[in-house]
Amino acid sequence: MSAAALTALQSIIHVIDLRFHRYFADAMSKIIALHPTFVGQAGTFDRDGCLVLVNESLVCVLLRMTRKRSEPELWHKWFLETGYGPCRHLPQERVFESIDAAAGWVATRVGGNPRVQVDPQLLR
Incomplete structure (x- = not known):
């Protein structure tokens, strides 16, 4: 193998190695954070809600079912x-x-093995 081919191969391996480590670092560093919030319509904030963020990006909104708005089993x-x-x-x-x-x-x-952080107010 020529020196140029060996250098090119080493460069390709280096790029693959960087992508591999970046992928697994992202997968291992995911943090799911659940934060309480109030949700309402037309200025009435009467529902307990939860903002769910993964690495500080909003991924979903949850609402706690209450007596005012749902059947007893919910x-x-x-x-x-x-x-x-x-x-x-x-x-x-x-x-x-x-x-x-x-x-x-x-x-x-x-995916991955994210760490979950739940605000204690949501556990009540």
Whole structure:
């Protein structure tokens, strides 16, 4: 093999190696953060909500089902209002038993082994 061919091959291996490390670094560094918020219409902020972010990018909005707006069997469960990016394809069943179940669904959508951070206010 000529010196030029060897140098070209080493350059290709270096690029592949960089892409490999970048891919796995991204997959390993994903953080799912769930933040409480209030959601309402026409100036009435009467619903508990949750903004779900992956590495600081909004991926979905969850709403806590309440007595005012749902049947008793749905009280305190979480409804997936909308999704973006990896969560844009909404599941047929959009109600989650707990905030942890919703976070688990998001984790399956983003892939890898993300770290989940749930604000304690959402666990009440």
